[in-house]
Amino acid sequence: MNTSMSGAKMVVQALKDQGVDTVFGYPGGAVLPIYDEIFLQNDIRHILVRHEQGAVHAAEGYARSTGKPGVALVTSGPGATNAVTGLTDALMDSIPIIVLTGQVPTFMIGSDAFQEADTVGITRPCTKHNWLVKETDELSGTIHEAFHVATSGRPGPVLIDIPKDVQFATGTYTAPKAMETHYRPKVKGDLDAITELVKAIETAKKPIFYTGGGVINSGPAASQLLRELVDATGFPITSTLMGLGAYPASGKSWLGMLGMHGLYEANMAMHDCDLMINIGARFDDRITGRIDAFSPNSIKAHIDIDPSSINKVIKTDIPILGDVGHVLEDILKVWKSRGRKTDAAGVKAWWDEIGAWRKINCLAYTAAEKTIKPQYALERLEALTKDHDRYICTEVGQHQMWAAQYLGFEDPNRWMTSGGLGTMGYGFPASIGVQIAHPESLVINVAGEASWLMNMQEMGTAVQYRLPVKQFILNNERLGMVRQWQELLHGERYSQSWSEALPDFVKLAEAFGAKGILCSDPADLDDAIMEMINHNGPVIFDCLVEKHENCFPMIPSGKAHNEMILGEDVETQGVIDAKGSVLV
Amino acid sequence: MSPLKIKKGSTSHSAYNLRPTFSDVSERHTLAVLVENEPGVLARVIGLFSGRGYNIDSLTVAEVDHQGHLSRITIVTTGTPQVIEQIKAQLGRIVPVHDVHDLTVEGPSVERELALLKVAGEGEKRVEALRLADIFRANVVDSTLKSFTFEITGTSEKIDAFADLMRPLGLEEVARTGVVALSREEK
Numbered sequence: 001m002n003t004s005m006s007g008a009k010m011v012v013q014a015l016k017d018q019g020v021d022t023v024f025g026y027p028g029g030a031v032l033p034i035y036d037e038i039f040l041q042n043d044i045r046h047i048l049v050r051h052e053q054g055a056v057h058a059a060e061g062y063a064r065s066t067g068k069p070g071v072a073l074v075t076s077g078p079g080a081t082n083a084v085t086g087l088t089d090a091l092m093d094s095i096p097i098i099v100l101t102g103q104v105p106t107f108m109i110g111s112d113a114f115q116e117a118d119t120v121g122i123t124r125p126c127t128k129h130n131w132l133v134k135e136t137d138e139l140s141g142t143i144h145e146a147f148h149v150a151t152s153g154r155p156g157p158v159l160i161d162i163p164k165d166v167q168f169a170t171g172t173y174t175a176p177k178a179m180e181t182h183y184r185p186k187v188k189g190d191l192d193a194i195t196e197l198v199k200a201i202e203t204a205k206k207p208i209f210y211t212g213g214g215v216i217n218s219g220p221a222a223s224q225l226l227r228e229l230v231d232a233t234g235f236p237i238t239s240t241l242m243g244l245g246a247y248p249a250s251g252k253s254w255l256g257m258l259g260m261h262g263l264y265e266a267n268m269a270m271h272d273c274d275l276m277i278n279i280g281a282r283f284d285d286r287i288t289g290r291i292d293a294f295s296p297n298s299i300k301a302h303i304d305i306d307p308s309s310i311n312k313v314i315k316t317d318i319p320i321l322g323d324v325g326h327v328l329e330d331i332l333k334v335w336k337s338r339g340r341k342t343d344a345a346g347v348k349a350w351w352d353e354i355g356a357w358r359k360i361n362c363l364a365y366t367a368a369e370k371t372i373k374p375q376y377a378l379e380r381l382e383a384l385t386k387d388h389d390r391y392i393c394t395e396v397g398q399h400q401m402w403a404a405q406y407l408g409f410e411d412p413n414r415w416m417t418s419g420g421l422g423t424m425g426y427g428f429p430a431s432i433g434v435q436i437a438h439p440e441s442l443v444i445n446v447a448g449e450a451s452w453l454m455n456m457q458e459m460g461t462a463v464q465y466r467l468p469v470k471q472f473i474l475n476n477e478r479l480g481m482v483r484q485w486q487e488l489l490h491g492e493r494y495s496q497s498w499s500e501a502l503p504d505f506v507k508l509a510e511a512f513g514a515k516g517i518l519c520s521d522p523a524d525l526d527d528a529i530m531e532m533i534n535h536n537g538p539v540i541f542d543c544l545v546e547k548h549e550n551c552f553p554m555i556p557s558g559k560a561h562n563e564m565i566l567g568e569d570v571e572t573q574g575v576i577d578a579k580g581s582v583l584v
Numbered sequence: 585m586s587p588l589k590i591k592k593g594s595t596s597h598s599a600y601n602l603r604p605t606f607s608d609v610s611e612r613h614t615l616a617v618l619v620e621n622e623p624g625v626l627a628r629v630i631g632l633f634s635g636r637g638y639n640i641d642s643l644t645v646a647e648v649d650h651q652g653h654l655s656r657i658t659i660v661t662t663g664t665p666q667v668i669e670q671i672k673a674q675l676g677r678i679v680p681v682h683d684v685h686d687l688t689v690e691g692p693s694v695e696r697e698l699a700l701l702k703v704a705g706e707g708e709k710r711v712e713a714l715r716l717a718d719i720f721r722a723n724v725v726d727s728t729l730k731s732f733t734f735e736i737t738g739t740s741e742k743i744d745a746f747a748d749l750m751r752p753l754g755l756e757e758v759a760r761t762g763v764v765a766l767s768r769e770e771k
Contacts, residue, residue, distance in 0.1 A: 124628060125635050129679040149679055183679050308673035311666060
């Protein structure tokens, strides 16, 4: 199908042909022709956000909860610069999104025109790829290519900058199939390397699976294959923040999250293992801790679709370049064909060791009678919502780590959090994107009050579209994680880490036309959470929690996995060997 | 208190004090990068080097296949073996990059650089400059009564040596293209 139409109409047509049903956006001068076309059709739903950053995070939430690319549409200049944080966030977490920006007309580019910015220049380092389209004839092809680039290989954000005269001019539309590109990342892993890994699996005495967001990005089939492999081998599995849900939290081999605030047993197992199988994770510094003390005695296998992730920080013994789903399928095939062998006795002894670490119960805390401990709030939230069709978003900070520790994820695509960039203000707009994609589901944003305020204007969006998103704010009137670091590492000098002028969140909710709930007594918490769940509309839940609670376990920066700090309530005597304690 | 409790305010570790312990011996590598000839592609390559803190010793770029729409970027860079591997992997990730070749490790290759040098002088110095140029097989591409402009082609070391010799003889200006390189093997 090659037909003649305006550039603006082409944008809408190309989005339809790519299967897009929702666009998050905010209009402005340089995108008015596209907004005209959106007005004239009913196939694509436009969600009007209140800030362009919100549009991009909402598109991210949509993408992460559906596995489909998210789309945002913003204007030139400030519209584009406001999108930069979201683009960088999506790049760090490998989220496929397509951001369309308006641009001043081609003949005015470079003249410092009103609302002009060098958008492709500004966003070059924070997109997987970007384009400035100068000819209407090239517009549809570029949009199709953008979807291909965003969703193939390691996914990521792309941006298309469209000058206003290109939107007005008429050109020839090309359908998606006619697209040509040399960009075809390799998805099948090398069979020799896979066989080498299988041989290592057969003889390992202390193996561990260390999985990441790559499993989620590879699609639900990859998570299924992972579960099959983990359960068939009986090896323990831990995951990064990004990979939660790929293997179910209720699964028998689950150790919990690893890393700076990961579980004691997961980090100790990473340190002491003899075979580490990294599947779609990238040895982030929050995971590894001190590099030269990182899992010193293990053979390391690394499955990743991005060659630059392999050997970037940690030397890999068995690198396998390919898509997680394809590689897992081949691992299973080869392993089964060689007789499904593992060192059962060795693995059993390994589990006994892990069992001892588990016994210290590293997430233990003392519940208070009159104040709500944040851990308690999340335990109750978990108990009262786990049987729901539930999606969880978070902001960034202590609450995010507690949510990762105390909530259980049974399926992929149920957990939306800003891992790589650590963007405060991510969770609320992301929850809007998730709720749009899953209108009947329970969508909860676990937030801290400081993060939440960063994009609180999106209450307008939530109310306008009647989105029943639940904003579960653990309010400690502090920048909790900053405060924790200041306490532990900066001599208790609490520089600028609290706010003296927080809003009344209940009144704030009411001012937007939503429901507000305040809870400060542990005795009222369950009822209040039930009230939140049962309210059919957006809710701000102001949960006043203990102000000085620290998030443990914690690997202090520059320390190794076996040098964790544990909370005061954790019984450690006799479990930690002398070597580990000397290092602290 | 368990032995694992941290003493408050006891460490001044940066959150990013996590340098890997890879080999820290720097190597010089010549990379040939075949890219789609489209706007911004050079900015992507250069931005990668500046953004990730890699070195560029020299960089040349020109279209080499008009019909295929391809340009060749030759980059000379120095770094530890792991950094060189990262550079290649990161270059390969850029969408309009078709191919990355490390000519330093992929068998024998030839490297050449072209330079123009303006040397001003009179009397014996002028004669000496001309004599040395002859030895180096540099051509005179422009001359005035008080100066010569030489064109010289060769490895970077040869050009360095020639420039060093010209310096006491009145070297005024140098323009160098940077390295271009090809592998010696048949395709």
